Amino acid sequence: MSIFDSPLYQDALGQLEDAAKIMQLDPNILERLKYPKRALQVSVPIRLDDGSVKTFMGFRVQHNMTLGPGKGGIRYHPKVDLSETAGLAMLMTFKCALVGLPLGGAKGGVCVDPGQLSRQELQSLTRRYATEIKLIVGPTSDIPAPDIGTDGQTMAWFMDTYSQIEGYAVPGVVTGKPIAIGGSLGRNESTGKGVAFCINFAAKKIGMEINRNTTVAIHGFGKVGVPAAEDLYAQGAKIVAVSDVSCGIYNKDGIDLRSAVEWVKQRKLLKDLPGAKIISNEELLALDVDILIPAAIDGVVTKDNARNVKAKIIAEGANGPLTREAIDIVCKRGAFLIPDILCNAGGVIVSYFEWVQGLQNFFWDLNEINTKLHGILQKSFEEVYACSKSYKCDMKKAALITALKRLDKAMRLRGLFPS
Numbered sequence: 001m002s003i004f005d006s007p008l009y010q011d012a013l014g015q016l017e018d019a020a021k022i023m024q025l026d027p028n029i030l031e032r033l034k035y036p037k038r039a040l041q042v043s044v045p046i047r048l049d050d051g052s053v054k055t056f057m058g059f060r061v062q063h064n065m066t067l068g069p070g071k072g073g074i075r076y077h078p079k080v081d082l083s084e085t086a087g088l089a090m091l092m093t094f095k096c097a098l099v100g101l102p103l104g105g106a107k108g109g110v111c112v113d114p115g116q117l118s119r120q121e122l123q124s125l126t127r128r129y130a131t132e133i134k135l136i137v138g139p140t141s142d143i144p145a146p147d148i149g150t151d152g153q154t155m156a157w158f159m160d161t162y163s164q165i166e167g168y169a170v171p172g173v174v175t176g177k178p179i180a181i182g183g184s185l186g187r188n189e190s191t192g193k194g195v196a197f198c199i200n201f202a203a204k205k206i207g208m209e210i211n212r213n214t215t216v217a218i219h220g221f222g223k224v225g226v227p228a229a230e231d232l233y234a235q236g237a238k239i240v241a242v243s244d245v246s247c248g249i250y251n252k253d254g255i256d257l258r259s260a261v262e263w264v265k266q267r268k269l270l271k272d273l274p275g276a277k278i279i280s281n282e283e284l285l286a287l288d289v290d291i292l293i294p295a296a297i298d299g300v301v302t303k304d305n306a307r308n309v310k311a312k313i314i315a316e317g318a319n320g321p322l323t324r325e326a327i328d329i330v331c332k333r334g335a336f337l338i339p340d341i342l343c344n345a346g347g348v349i350v351s352y353f354e355w356v357q358g359l360q361n362f363f364w365d366l367n368e369i370n371t372k373l374h375g376i377l378q379k380s381f382e383e384v385y386a387c388s389k390s391y392k393c394d395m396k397k398a399a400l401i402t403a404l405k406r407l408d409k410a411m412r413l414r415g416l417f418p419s
């Protein structure tokens, strides 16, 4: 498989080309953005608890670092490959540029089902992976964070491994760390909170109130889906359905969110939640709700099922949950789509705050973090909305155009080395 082959890379490339055409981006800038700057593939051998050795494939890709050090999560998932990682790194370039961060785009991952490994095996995997990709990551070059299948503990092991090799603590090498070792307040909820902020901005644009009559369905009940659900629930919205890889649950009068969150905390998966009406993930996507948040994985709404989606607002909590064809279909139908690089940018924004706080050794309070997060997302949302009006295009293309304008300017100023 080449670096360009995955559906996700092809989709990201297609988005780039669509936006470049609309805004008439300089073809020389487009040419450079089609390729990742650097891609590292590593093998990660670990000793399993039974004494045998098993090798996993790991990746770190830096797409573009014009604006600053690479930034992007680390994914542990059986679907991870070089091309998918490269596509996600490209999306990170656009996301950081869109919200005005001095950071470039990167992504990493290991092809593994973390649910099949013990805690000790996961620790070995993380430490060996960190050692292998240390070649290209560091607090001034490329700063990983959690993504699907990884969390604060993964970041703590990563940071410790890097620090052991350097000989002193280097908290700035990763973000999404636990608070006790230099993490930021608000980081865990930041992506989901950002999704909820963006839904509020979108609701205002279409005259929708968020109240007891507002129905919400959430596909993916993890680090993004749960806090987004909690925020909207706290505003009074009715969360009628949530799902994870095991199943979906549905209640037209609103599910008992607290029990579902507690159940998943204890048992990891929604399945077997007492008293729940089970639906499939496909049924959840097609529910007649006001707001749909696909917050699991990419490519869940395609040209084949996009016509079934009825939600008025579709908030892309995950990266690339709707394919390009699906976006055209839902936007033509009149749905308000909040694109991933805007909708889920809360995570990278607070990661940036964490990195800055770590560099300064000076930590902010939660109110300051959430106020700054809200301010950046609101400004970015308005820029994208204005761009969609001036180019008469959907919000997805407008977000790309807004990001590309920033990148285009910076890439021209820096020039092409050697000239």
Ligand code: NAD
Binding pocket: 146, 147, 148, 149, 150, 191, 219, 220, 221, 222, 223, 224, 225, 243, 244, 245, 246, 281, 295, 296, 297, 298, 317, 318, 319, 320, 344, 345, 347, 348
């Ligand atoms: P997570 O592992 O915490 O949660 C993922 C959820 O999706 C889980 O509930 C899982 O069971 C479910 N899921 C996985 N495969 C599924 C499938 N095939 N069908 C239905 N549900 C499925 O991951 P996360 O961090 O919440 O990330 C979710 C998405 O958001 C990813 O696309 C990720 O790249 C993106 N994202 C995450 C962050 C962050 O800060 N965590 C930031 C930006 C974007």
